[in-house]
Amino acid sequence: MDxxxxxxxxxxxxxxxxxxxxxxxxxxxxxxLSRIKDVGATGLIIDITALDIVDSFMGRTLSNIAAxxxxxxxxxxxxxxxxxxxxxxxELGIRVKWNVNTALNLERGIKLLKRLIxxxxxxxxx
Amino acid sequence: MKKELSxxxxxxxxxxxxxxxxxxxxxxxLAKMSDTETEKRYTALYNAVVSTFSTGKFDDVERYAKEIxxxxxxxxxxxxxxxxxxxxxxxxxxxxxxxxxxxxxxxxYQLLASYEPVANNILTIVTMxxxxxxxxxxxxxxxAMMSLSTPVLQIRDEIxxxxxxxxxxxxxAEQILEELLxxxxxxxxxxxxxxxxxxxxxxxxxANHMIKTVQAAKMLGADTIITGISPVNAQxxxxxxxxxxxxxxxxxxxxxxxxxxxxxxxxxxRETE
Amino acid sequence: xxxxxxxxxxxARGKGRELAMKMGFSVVDQTKITTAISExxxxxxxxxxxxxxxxxxxxxxTGGKNGIVVVCRDEGPGIEDIQLxxxxxxxxxxxxxxxxxxxxxxxxxxxxxxxPGKGTIVTIKKWLRRR
Numbered sequence: 203m204d205x206x207x208x209x210x211x212x213x214x215x216x217x218x219x220x221x222x223x224x225x226x227x228x229x230x231x232x233x234x235l236s237r238i239k240d241v242g243a244t245g246l247i248i249d250i251t252a253l254d255i256v257d258s259f260m261g262r263t264l265s266n267i268a269a270x271x272x273x274x275x276x277x278x279x280x281x282x283x284x285x286x287x288x289x290x291x292x293e294l295g296i297r298v299k300w301n302v303n304t305a306l307n308l309e310r311g312i313k314l315l316k317r318l319i320x321x322x323x324x325x326x327x328x
Numbered sequence: 329m330k331k332e333l334s335x336x337x338x339x340x341x342x343x344x345x346x347x348x349x350x351x352x353x354x355x356x357x358l359a360k361m362s363d364t365e366t367e368k369r370y371t372a373l374y375n376a377v378v379s380t381f382s383t384g385k386f387d388d389v390e391r392y393a394k395e396i397x398x399x400x401x402x403x404x405x406x407x408x409x410x411x412x413x414x415x416x417x418x419x420x421x422x423x424x425x426x427x428x429x430x431x432x433x434x435x436x437y438q439l440l441a442s443y444e445p446v447a448n449n450i451l452t453i454v455t456m457x458x459x460x461x462x463x464x465x466x467x468x469x470x471x472a473m474m475s476l477s478t479p480v481l482q483i484r485d486e487i488x489x490x491x492x493x494x495x496x497x498x499x500x501a502e503q504i505l506e507e508l509l510x511x512x513x514x515x516x517x518x519x520x521x522x523x524x525x526x527x528x529x530x531x532x533x534x535a536n537h538m539i540k541t542v543q544a545a546k547m548l549g550a551d552t553i554i555t556g557i558s559p560v561n562a563q564x565x566x567x568x569x570x571x572x573x574x575x576x577x578x579x580x581x582x583x584x585x586x587x588x589x590x591x592x593x594x595x596x597x598r599e600t601e
Numbered sequence: 602x603x604x605x606x607x608x609x610x611x612x613a614r615g616k617g618r619e620l621a622m623k624m625g626f627s628v629v630d631q632t633k634i635t636t637a638i639s640e641x642x643x644x645x646x647x648x649x650x651x652x653x654x655x656x657x658x659x660x661x662x663t664g665g666k667n668g669i670v671v672v673c674r675d676e677g678p679g680i681e682d683i684q685l686x687x688x689x690x691x692x693x694x695x696x697x698x699x700x701x702x703x704x705x706x707x708x709x710x711x712x713x714x715x716x717p718g719k720g721t722i723v724t725i726k727k728w729l730r731r732r
Contacts, residue, residue, distance in 0.1 A: 254632065257643070286629045288544040288548055292547070293703075293706050295703055304548070307516070314549070
Protein backbone atom coordinates (compact mmCIF):
# COMPACT_ATOMS: atom_id res chain seq x y z
CA MET A 203 0.00 0.00 0.00
CA ASP A 204 1.27 3.45 -0.88
CA UNK A 205 0.79 6.03 1.83
CA UNK A 206 0.92 9.60 0.51
CA UNK A 207 3.39 11.95 2.18
CA UNK A 208 2.22 15.54 1.69
CA UNK A 209 4.48 18.53 1.86
CA UNK A 210 3.08 21.73 3.38
CA UNK A 211 5.64 24.52 3.51
CA UNK A 212 8.61 22.95 5.31
CA UNK A 213 6.53 20.25 6.95
CA UNK A 214 5.68 16.73 5.87
CA UNK A 215 2.25 15.34 6.72
CA UNK A 216 1.63 11.60 6.73
CA UNK A 217 -1.90 10.31 7.24
CA UNK A 218 -2.14 6.63 8.06
CA UNK A 219 -5.51 5.53 6.76
CA UNK A 220 -5.77 1.89 7.78
CA UNK A 221 -4.08 -0.84 9.77
CA UNK A 222 -0.63 -1.61 8.43
CA UNK A 223 1.28 -4.86 8.32
CA UNK A 224 4.82 -4.93 9.70
CA UNK A 225 6.30 -4.75 6.20
CA UNK A 226 4.16 -1.74 5.34
CA UNK A 227 5.23 -0.03 8.55
CA UNK A 228 8.90 -0.61 7.77
CA UNK A 229 8.40 0.65 4.20
CA UNK A 230 6.62 3.74 5.49
CA UNK A 231 9.44 4.45 7.94
CA UNK A 232 11.99 4.33 5.08
CA UNK A 233 9.80 6.51 2.87
CA UNK A 234 9.32 9.18 5.50
CA LEU A 235 12.98 9.40 6.42
CA SER A 236 14.19 9.62 2.84
CA ARG A 237 11.59 12.29 2.07
CA ILE A 238 12.72 14.36 5.06
CA LYS A 239 16.24 14.20 3.70
CA ASP A 240 15.19 14.95 0.11
CA VAL A 241 13.10 18.03 0.83
CA GLY A 242 14.98 19.21 3.92
CA ALA A 243 11.83 19.23 6.02
CA THR A 244 11.97 20.87 9.43
CA GLY A 245 8.84 19.23 10.75
CA LEU A 246 6.92 15.96 10.47
CA ILE A 247 3.33 15.22 11.40
CA ILE A 248 2.00 11.68 11.54
CA ASP A 249 -1.79 11.54 11.74
CA ILE A 250 -3.09 8.29 13.23
CA THR A 251 -6.74 9.29 13.68
CA ALA A 252 -7.78 6.27 11.62
CA LEU A 253 -5.98 3.74 13.82
CA ASP A 254 -8.22 2.07 16.39
CA ILE A 255 -5.27 0.18 17.83
CA VAL A 256 -1.63 1.02 18.45
CA ASP A 257 0.34 -1.85 19.96
CA SER A 258 3.84 -1.68 21.41
CA PHE A 259 5.38 -2.47 18.03
CA MET A 260 3.61 0.43 16.35
CA GLY A 261 4.38 2.64 19.35
CA ARG A 262 8.06 1.77 19.12
CA THR A 263 8.10 2.43 15.38
CA LEU A 264 6.56 5.87 15.86
CA SER A 265 9.16 6.68 18.47
CA ASN A 266 11.98 5.39 16.21
CA ILE A 267 10.75 7.57 13.35
CA ALA A 268 10.65 10.59 15.66
CA ALA A 269 14.16 9.94 16.96
CA UNK A 270 15.62 9.44 13.50
CA UNK A 271 13.79 12.48 12.10
CA UNK A 272 15.29 14.53 14.91
CA UNK A 273 18.77 13.41 13.80
CA UNK A 274 17.87 14.53 10.27
CA UNK A 275 16.87 17.94 11.56
CA UNK A 276 13.09 17.56 11.72
CA UNK A 277 10.83 17.80 14.77
CA UNK A 278 7.91 15.41 14.79
CA UNK A 279 4.43 15.32 16.26
CA UNK A 280 1.98 12.44 16.32
CA UNK A 281 -1.64 13.63 16.10
CA UNK A 282 -5.06 12.02 16.36
CA UNK A 283 -4.48 9.41 19.07
CA UNK A 284 -7.93 8.23 20.10
CA UNK A 285 -8.93 8.24 23.79
CA UNK A 286 -9.25 4.45 23.93
CA UNK A 287 -5.84 4.08 22.28
CA UNK A 288 -4.29 6.54 24.76
CA UNK A 289 -5.72 4.63 27.73
CA UNK A 290 -4.42 1.37 26.30
CA UNK A 291 -0.93 2.71 25.58
CA UNK A 292 -0.65 4.03 29.13
CA GLU A 293 -1.92 0.75 30.58
CA LEU A 294 0.56 -1.08 28.35
CA GLY A 295 3.34 0.72 30.16
CA ILE A 296 4.66 2.49 27.09
CA ARG A 297 5.35 5.67 29.05
CA VAL A 298 8.73 4.55 30.30
CA LYS A 299 10.55 5.02 27.02
CA TRP A 300 8.10 6.90 24.86
CA ASN A 301 9.29 10.35 24.00
CA VAL A 302 6.96 11.37 21.23
CA ASN A 303 5.37 14.78 20.93
CA THR A 304 1.61 14.54 20.64
CA ALA A 305 -1.23 16.88 19.72
CA LEU A 306 -4.98 16.57 19.44
CA ASN A 307 -5.36 17.17 15.72
CA LEU A 308 -3.56 18.38 12.61
CA GLU A 309 -4.10 22.06 13.36
CA ARG A 310 -2.74 21.75 16.90
CA GLY A 311 0.08 19.61 15.56
CA ILE A 312 1.24 22.33 13.19
CA LYS A 313 1.02 24.89 16.01
CA LEU A 314 3.10 22.67 18.27
CA LEU A 315 5.70 22.07 15.54
CA LYS A 316 6.11 25.79 15.00
CA ARG A 317 6.51 26.31 18.74
CA LEU A 318 9.11 23.54 19.01
CA ILE A 319 11.10 24.92 16.08
CA UNK A 320 10.89 28.45 17.41
CA UNK A 321 12.06 27.32 20.84
CA UNK A 322 15.04 25.57 19.33
CA UNK A 323 15.94 28.57 17.25
CA UNK A 324 16.01 30.67 20.39
CA UNK A 325 18.14 28.02 22.00
CA UNK A 326 15.76 27.68 24.94
CA UNK A 327 13.40 25.03 26.20
CA UNK A 328 9.91 24.87 24.76
CA MET B 329 -52.45 -33.95 39.81
CA LYS B 330 -51.73 -30.35 38.86
CA LYS B 331 -54.36 -30.53 36.18
CA GLU B 332 -56.91 -31.53 38.79
CA LEU B 333 -55.90 -28.62 40.95
CA SER B 334 -56.42 -26.14 38.13
CA UNK B 335 -59.87 -27.61 37.40
CA UNK B 336 -60.71 -27.48 41.08
CA UNK B 337 -59.69 -23.83 41.39
CA UNK B 338 -61.45 -22.82 38.20
CA UNK B 339 -64.70 -24.47 39.15
CA UNK B 340 -64.81 -22.47 42.37
CA UNK B 341 -63.27 -19.33 40.98
CA UNK B 342 -65.92 -16.89 42.23
CA UNK B 343 -66.04 -18.19 45.75
CA UNK B 344 -62.23 -18.15 46.08
CA UNK B 345 -62.07 -14.66 44.70
CA UNK B 346 -64.59 -13.40 47.24
CA UNK B 347 -62.64 -14.98 50.08
CA UNK B 348 -59.39 -13.42 48.88
CA UNK B 349 -60.89 -9.96 48.56
CA UNK B 350 -62.54 -10.16 51.97
CA UNK B 351 -59.38 -11.27 53.73
CA UNK B 352 -57.26 -8.74 51.89
CA UNK B 353 -59.63 -5.94 52.89
CA UNK B 354 -59.62 -7.05 56.52
CA UNK B 355 -55.85 -6.97 56.71
CA UNK B 356 -55.75 -3.55 55.05
CA UNK B 357 -53.79 -4.73 52.05
CA LEU B 358 -56.29 -3.21 49.63
CA ALA B 359 -56.60 0.16 51.36
CA LYS B 360 -57.60 3.01 49.06
CA MET B 361 -58.02 0.66 46.15
CA SER B 362 -61.10 0.89 43.94
CA ASP B 363 -63.18 -2.20 43.09
CA THR B 364 -61.97 -2.26 39.49
CA GLU B 365 -58.37 -2.05 40.60
CA THR B 366 -58.88 -4.82 43.12
CA GLU B 367 -60.54 -6.94 40.44
CA LYS B 368 -57.63 -6.31 38.08
CA ARG B 369 -55.05 -7.13 40.71
CA TYR B 370 -56.75 -10.42 41.57
CA THR B 371 -57.36 -11.46 37.97
CA ALA B 372 -53.69 -10.98 37.08
CA LEU B 373 -52.56 -13.11 40.02
CA TYR B 374 -55.30 -15.69 39.53
CA ASN B 375 -54.55 -16.16 35.82
CA ALA B 376 -50.84 -16.59 36.47
CA VAL B 377 -51.41 -19.13 39.23
CA VAL B 378 -54.10 -21.19 37.52
CA SER B 379 -52.14 -21.27 34.27
CA THR B 380 -49.16 -22.63 36.19
CA PHE B 381 -51.23 -25.48 37.57
CA SER B 382 -52.84 -26.28 34.22
CA THR B 383 -49.66 -26.07 32.08
CA GLY B 384 -47.07 -27.04 34.70
CA LYS B 385 -44.90 -24.17 33.43
CA PHE B 386 -43.95 -20.98 35.24
CA ASP B 387 -43.88 -18.68 32.21
CA ASP B 388 -47.02 -16.78 33.19
CA VAL B 389 -45.83 -16.34 36.76
CA GLU B 390 -42.55 -14.90 35.48
CA ARG B 391 -44.44 -12.51 33.24
CA TYR B 392 -46.70 -11.56 36.14
CA ALA B 393 -43.70 -11.00 38.40
CA LYS B 394 -42.10 -8.74 35.81
CA GLU B 395 -45.22 -6.61 35.36
CA ILE B 396 -45.88 -6.34 39.06
CA UNK B 397 -42.29 -5.36 39.93
CA UNK B 398 -42.47 -2.59 37.39
CA UNK B 399 -45.58 -1.35 39.22
CA UNK B 400 -43.69 -1.41 42.51
CA UNK B 401 -40.70 0.37 41.03
CA UNK B 402 -43.07 3.01 39.70
CA UNK B 403 -44.56 3.22 43.22
CA UNK B 404 -48.03 2.16 42.17
CA UNK B 405 -48.00 -0.33 45.01
CA UNK B 406 -45.77 -1.79 47.69
CA UNK B 407 -43.91 -5.07 47.99
CA UNK B 408 -45.84 -5.78 51.20
CA UNK B 409 -49.16 -5.67 49.37
CA UNK B 410 -48.04 -7.95 46.56
CA UNK B 411 -46.35 -10.57 48.71
CA UNK B 412 -49.23 -10.33 51.20
CA UNK B 413 -51.65 -10.99 48.36
CA UNK B 414 -49.79 -14.06 47.20
CA UNK B 415 -49.52 -15.45 50.74
CA UNK B 416 -53.24 -14.96 51.26
CA UNK B 417 -54.03 -16.72 47.99
CA UNK B 418 -51.75 -19.58 48.94
CA UNK B 419 -53.49 -20.05 52.29
CA UNK B 420 -57.01 -19.74 50.91
CA UNK B 421 -56.37 -22.29 48.20
CA UNK B 422 -54.72 -24.68 50.62
CA UNK B 423 -57.61 -24.44 53.09
CA UNK B 424 -59.95 -24.97 50.20
CA UNK B 425 -58.18 -28.17 49.16
CA UNK B 426 -58.42 -29.36 52.77
CA UNK B 427 -62.11 -28.68 53.03
CA UNK B 428 -62.89 -30.37 49.71
CA UNK B 429 -60.94 -33.56 50.38
CA UNK B 430 -61.27 -33.81 54.12
CA UNK B 431 -62.67 -37.34 53.81
CA UNK B 432 -60.32 -38.65 51.17
CA UNK B 433 -57.02 -38.74 52.96
CA UNK B 434 -55.14 -40.41 50.11
CA UNK B 435 -56.23 -37.85 47.55
CA UNK B 436 -55.70 -34.95 49.95
CA TYR B 437 -52.16 -36.07 50.51
CA GLN B 438 -51.39 -36.30 46.82
CA LEU B 439 -52.95 -32.95 46.02
CA LEU B 440 -51.04 -31.15 48.76
CA ALA B 441 -47.78 -32.79 47.73
CA SER B 442 -48.38 -31.41 44.28
CA TYR B 443 -49.72 -28.06 45.41
CA GLU B 444 -47.16 -26.92 47.94
CA PRO B 445 -43.95 -26.93 45.88
CA VAL B 446 -45.70 -25.07 43.08
CA ALA B 447 -47.14 -22.48 45.45
CA ASN B 448 -43.75 -21.95 47.09
CA ASN B 449 -42.07 -21.68 43.73
CA ILE B 450 -44.50 -18.97 42.63
CA LEU B 451 -43.69 -16.99 45.77
CA THR B 452 -39.96 -17.44 45.20
CA ILE B 453 -40.19 -16.24 41.59
CA VAL B 454 -42.05 -13.08 42.53
CA THR B 455 -39.75 -12.34 45.49
CA MET B 456 -36.65 -12.80 43.39
CA UNK B 457 -38.08 -10.48 40.76
CA UNK B 458 -38.38 -7.80 43.44
CA UNK B 459 -34.83 -8.33 44.64
CA UNK B 460 -33.52 -8.18 41.08
CA UNK B 461 -35.51 -5.01 40.34
CA UNK B 462 -34.20 -3.33 43.50
CA UNK B 463 -30.63 -4.26 42.63
CA UNK B 464 -31.14 -2.85 39.17
CA UNK B 465 -32.30 0.45 40.68
CA UNK B 466 -29.29 0.52 43.00
CA UNK B 467 -26.92 -0.12 40.10
CA UNK B 468 -28.48 2.67 38.09
CA UNK B 469 -28.24 5.07 41.01
CA UNK B 470 -24.60 4.19 41.52
CA UNK B 471 -23.95 4.89 37.88
CA ALA B 472 -25.76 8.20 38.05
CA MET B 473 -23.81 9.15 41.16
CA MET B 474 -20.54 8.28 39.44
CA SER B 475 -21.22 10.53 36.49
CA LEU B 476 -22.44 13.29 38.80
CA SER B 477 -19.19 13.08 40.68
CA THR B 478 -17.12 13.52 37.51
CA PRO B 479 -17.97 17.00 36.29
CA VAL B 480 -15.57 18.18 33.62
CA LEU B 481 -15.97 21.93 33.37
CA GLN B 482 -14.70 24.23 30.69
CA ILE B 483 -13.71 27.52 32.28
CA ARG B 484 -11.86 29.15 29.39
CA ASP B 485 -11.06 28.30 25.82
CA GLU B 486 -8.87 25.21 25.97
CA ILE B 487 -8.90 24.98 29.78
CA UNK B 488 -10.86 22.29 31.64
CA UNK B 489 -11.29 21.88 35.40
CA UNK B 490 -12.05 18.53 37.00
CA UNK B 491 -12.86 18.99 40.70
CA UNK B 492 -12.82 15.56 42.32
CA UNK B 493 -14.77 14.89 45.50
CA UNK B 494 -14.85 11.78 47.64
CA UNK B 495 -12.84 8.61 47.68
CA UNK B 496 -11.34 7.24 44.50
CA UNK B 497 -11.07 3.55 43.80
CA UNK B 498 -9.78 1.88 40.66
CA UNK B 499 -13.16 1.66 38.97
CA UNK B 500 -13.94 5.31 39.56
CA ALA B 501 -10.45 6.32 38.48
CA GLU B 502 -10.92 4.50 35.18
CA GLN B 503 -14.28 6.13 34.70
CA ILE B 504 -12.83 9.58 35.42
CA LEU B 505 -10.02 8.98 32.94
CA GLU B 506 -12.37 7.93 30.14
CA GLU B 507 -14.74 10.84 30.76
CA LEU B 508 -11.88 13.33 30.86
CA LEU B 509 -10.34 12.10 27.59
CA UNK B 510 -13.73 12.23 25.89
CA UNK B 511 -14.18 15.85 26.98
CA UNK B 512 -10.65 16.83 25.92
CA UNK B 513 -11.49 15.69 22.40
CA UNK B 514 -14.98 17.25 22.37
CA UNK B 515 -13.84 20.62 23.71
CA UNK B 516 -10.37 20.57 22.09
CA UNK B 517 -8.74 21.34 25.41
CA UNK B 518 -5.02 22.04 25.85
CA UNK B 519 -4.78 22.24 29.64
CA UNK B 520 -6.61 20.26 32.31
CA UNK B 521 -6.65 21.16 35.99
CA UNK B 522 -7.48 18.27 38.32
CA UNK B 523 -8.37 19.59 41.77
CA UNK B 524 -8.00 17.08 44.61
CA UNK B 525 -9.08 19.36 47.47
CA UNK B 526 -12.17 17.20 48.01
CA UNK B 527 -10.32 13.88 48.01
CA UNK B 528 -9.62 13.01 51.66
CA UNK B 529 -7.09 10.25 51.12
CA UNK B 530 -4.49 10.24 48.38
CA UNK B 531 -2.57 7.01 48.58
CA UNK B 532 -0.22 5.43 46.07
CA UNK B 533 -3.19 3.94 44.18
CA UNK B 534 -4.76 7.34 43.63
CA ALA B 535 -1.37 8.84 42.81
CA ASN B 536 -0.67 6.16 40.22
CA HIS B 537 -4.04 6.74 38.63
CA MET B 538 -3.30 10.46 38.50
CA ILE B 539 0.01 9.75 36.78
CA LYS B 540 -1.75 7.51 34.23
CA THR B 541 -4.37 10.19 33.65
CA VAL B 542 -1.71 12.81 33.06
CA GLN B 543 0.08 10.58 30.56
CA ALA B 544 -3.07 9.67 28.65
CA ALA B 545 -4.16 13.32 28.48
CA LYS B 546 -0.71 14.19 27.20
CA MET B 547 -1.15 11.73 24.34
CA LEU B 548 -4.17 13.77 23.31
CA GLY B 549 -2.00 16.86 23.48
CA ALA B 550 -3.29 18.19 26.82
CA ASP B 551 -1.11 19.16 29.77
CA THR B 552 -2.42 18.47 33.25
CA ILE B 553 -2.00 20.50 36.43
CA ILE B 554 -2.80 18.82 39.74
CA THR B 555 -3.99 21.08 42.55
CA GLY B 556 -5.17 20.76 46.13
CA ILE B 557 -2.94 18.01 47.52
CA SER B 558 -2.87 18.76 51.24
CA PRO B 559 0.48 18.85 53.09
CA VAL B 560 -0.50 15.70 54.96
CA ASN B 561 -1.23 13.82 51.75
CA ALA B 562 1.94 15.14 50.13
CA GLN B 563 3.93 13.77 53.08
CA UNK B 564 2.23 10.41 52.83
CA UNK B 565 3.04 10.21 49.13
CA UNK B 566 6.67 11.13 49.70
CA UNK B 567 6.80 8.49 52.42
CA UNK B 568 5.43 5.90 49.98
CA UNK B 569 8.15 6.79 47.51
CA UNK B 570 5.67 8.02 44.89
CA UNK B 571 7.48 10.28 42.48
CA UNK B 572 5.38 13.33 41.66
CA UNK B 573 8.18 15.19 39.95
CA UNK B 574 6.77 14.36 36.54
CA UNK B 575 3.51 16.10 37.43
CA UNK B 576 2.83 19.80 37.46
CA UNK B 577 1.42 20.42 40.93
CA UNK B 578 0.10 23.65 42.43
CA UNK B 579 -1.10 24.51 45.92
CA UNK B 580 -4.66 25.33 45.09
CA UNK B 581 -7.09 25.74 42.25
CA UNK B 582 -6.39 29.47 41.96
CA UNK B 583 -2.68 28.92 41.49
CA UNK B 584 -3.44 26.12 39.04
CA UNK B 585 -5.70 28.32 36.98
CA UNK B 586 -3.16 31.11 36.99
CA UNK B 587 -0.52 28.69 35.73
CA UNK B 588 -2.82 27.31 33.03
CA UNK B 589 -3.61 30.81 31.81
CA UNK B 590 0.05 31.62 31.65
CA UNK B 591 0.76 28.49 29.63
CA UNK B 592 -1.81 29.49 27.04
CA UNK B 593 -0.93 33.18 27.01
CA UNK B 594 -4.09 34.43 28.71
CA UNK B 595 -3.80 37.62 30.67
CA UNK B 596 -6.63 38.43 33.05
CA UNK B 597 -6.76 42.10 33.97
CA ARG B 598 -9.19 43.82 36.33
CA GLU B 599 -10.68 46.75 34.45
CA THR B 600 -11.30 49.12 37.35
CA GLU B 601 -9.15 49.88 40.34
CA UNK C 602 -6.59 -19.89 13.89
CA UNK C 603 -2.97 -20.27 12.76
CA UNK C 604 -0.42 -17.53 13.23
CA UNK C 605 2.57 -17.55 10.91
CA UNK C 606 2.98 -14.00 9.62
CA UNK C 607 2.26 -10.39 10.46
CA UNK C 608 -0.85 -10.52 8.26
CA UNK C 609 -2.21 -13.15 10.66
CA UNK C 610 -1.66 -10.74 13.55
CA UNK C 611 -3.98 -8.24 11.88
CA UNK C 612 -6.55 -10.96 11.16
CA ALA C 613 -6.47 -12.15 14.80
CA ARG C 614 -6.92 -8.58 16.03
CA GLY C 615 -9.91 -8.16 13.74
CA LYS C 616 -11.47 -11.34 15.09
CA GLY C 617 -10.92 -10.29 18.69
CA ARG C 618 -12.33 -6.84 18.10
CA GLU C 619 -15.39 -8.26 16.37
CA LEU C 620 -16.22 -10.68 19.18
CA ALA C 621 -15.55 -8.08 21.92
CA MET C 622 -17.84 -5.62 20.16
CA LYS C 623 -20.58 -8.20 19.71
CA MET C 624 -20.40 -9.10 23.40
CA GLY C 625 -20.89 -5.50 24.42
CA PHE C 626 -17.44 -4.54 25.72
CA SER C 627 -16.81 -0.77 25.92
CA VAL C 628 -14.64 0.83 23.24
CA VAL C 629 -11.77 1.10 25.73
CA ASP C 630 -12.03 -2.57 26.67
CA GLN C 631 -12.31 -3.58 23.01
CA THR C 632 -9.10 -1.69 22.34
CA LYS C 633 -7.35 -3.28 25.33
CA ILE C 634 -8.38 -6.79 24.27
CA THR C 635 -7.36 -6.21 20.65
CA THR C 636 -4.00 -4.78 21.72
CA ALA C 637 -3.32 -7.71 24.06
CA ILE C 638 -4.03 -10.11 21.18
CA SER C 639 -1.64 -8.11 19.03
CA GLU C 640 1.14 -8.35 21.63
CA UNK C 641 0.77 -12.09 22.15
CA UNK C 642 0.46 -13.05 18.49
CA UNK C 643 3.46 -10.90 17.68
CA UNK C 644 5.44 -12.83 20.29
CA UNK C 645 4.50 -16.00 18.41
CA UNK C 646 5.68 -14.62 15.07
CA UNK C 647 8.85 -13.12 16.53
CA UNK C 648 10.04 -15.91 18.82
CA UNK C 649 8.40 -19.16 17.66
CA UNK C 650 7.76 -18.48 13.99
CA UNK C 651 4.41 -20.21 14.10
CA UNK C 652 1.64 -21.08 16.51
CA UNK C 653 -2.07 -20.69 17.00
CA UNK C 654 -4.57 -18.47 18.74
CA UNK C 655 -8.06 -19.29 19.98
CA UNK C 656 -10.45 -16.44 20.74
CA UNK C 657 -13.83 -17.25 22.29
CA UNK C 658 -16.45 -16.40 24.89
CA UNK C 659 -15.65 -17.29 28.48
CA UNK C 660 -17.84 -17.98 31.49
CA UNK C 661 -16.55 -17.75 35.04
CA UNK C 662 -16.37 -20.98 37.01
CA THR C 663 -18.77 -19.68 39.62
CA GLY C 664 -21.11 -18.56 36.85
CA GLY C 665 -22.66 -15.17 36.44
CA LYS C 666 -19.74 -13.50 34.71
CA ASN C 667 -19.25 -13.39 30.97
CA GLY C 668 -16.08 -12.50 29.20
CA ILE C 669 -13.62 -13.23 26.47
CA VAL C 670 -10.75 -15.67 26.60
CA VAL C 671 -7.71 -15.73 24.33
CA VAL C 672 -5.33 -18.69 24.22
CA CYS C 673 -2.03 -18.37 22.37
CA ARG C 674 0.00 -21.52 21.87
CA ASP C 675 3.34 -22.16 20.18
CA GLU C 676 6.06 -24.78 20.14
CA GLY C 677 8.87 -22.31 20.05
CA PRO C 678 11.93 -21.94 22.26
CA GLY C 679 9.89 -21.33 25.44
CA ILE C 680 10.84 -19.04 28.27
CA GLU C 681 13.62 -19.65 30.76
CA ASP C 682 12.72 -17.19 33.52
CA ILE C 683 9.03 -16.26 33.37
CA GLN C 684 9.22 -13.87 36.34
CA LEU C 685 11.95 -11.88 34.63
CA UNK C 686 10.03 -11.64 31.35
CA UNK C 687 6.93 -10.41 33.17
CA UNK C 688 8.81 -7.58 34.78
CA UNK C 689 7.59 -4.47 33.03
CA UNK C 690 10.03 -3.35 30.40
CA UNK C 691 12.01 -6.53 29.95
CA UNK C 692 12.63 -7.85 26.46
CA UNK C 693 15.10 -10.01 24.62
CA UNK C 694 14.38 -8.41 21.26
CA UNK C 695 14.90 -4.72 20.86
CA UNK C 696 11.19 -3.90 21.11
CA UNK C 697 9.82 -1.84 23.97
CA UNK C 698 9.52 -5.19 25.64
CA UNK C 699 5.94 -4.83 26.60
CA UNK C 700 4.62 -7.99 24.97
CA UNK C 701 3.83 -10.24 27.91
CA UNK C 702 3.77 -7.73 30.74
CA UNK C 703 1.66 -5.43 28.58
CA UNK C 704 -0.88 -8.13 27.78
CA UNK C 705 -1.04 -8.91 31.49
CA UNK C 706 -1.70 -5.27 32.38
CA UNK C 707 -4.46 -4.91 29.81
CA UNK C 708 -6.47 -7.97 30.88
CA UNK C 709 -8.21 -9.18 34.06
CA UNK C 710 -6.61 -12.62 34.16
CA UNK C 711 -3.30 -13.89 32.85
CA UNK C 712 -1.78 -17.34 32.93
CA UNK C 713 1.41 -18.59 31.32
CA UNK C 714 2.88 -22.06 30.98
CA UNK C 715 6.25 -22.44 29.37
CA UNK C 716 9.21 -24.79 29.29
CA PRO C 717 12.51 -24.09 27.57
CA GLY C 718 12.51 -25.95 24.26
CA LYS C 719 8.89 -27.03 24.67
CA GLY C 720 6.92 -23.92 23.75
CA THR C 721 4.58 -21.53 25.48
CA ILE C 722 0.86 -21.30 26.25
CA VAL C 723 -0.57 -17.97 27.35
CA THR C 724 -4.20 -17.64 28.43
CA ILE C 725 -5.73 -14.22 29.01
CA LYS C 726 -9.27 -13.24 30.02
CA LYS C 727 -11.30 -10.10 30.34
CA TRP C 728 -14.71 -9.96 32.03
CA LEU C 729 -17.66 -7.85 31.02
CA ARG C 730 -18.47 -5.25 33.61
CA ARG C 731 -22.03 -5.41 34.93
CA ARG C 732 -24.14 -2.51 33.92
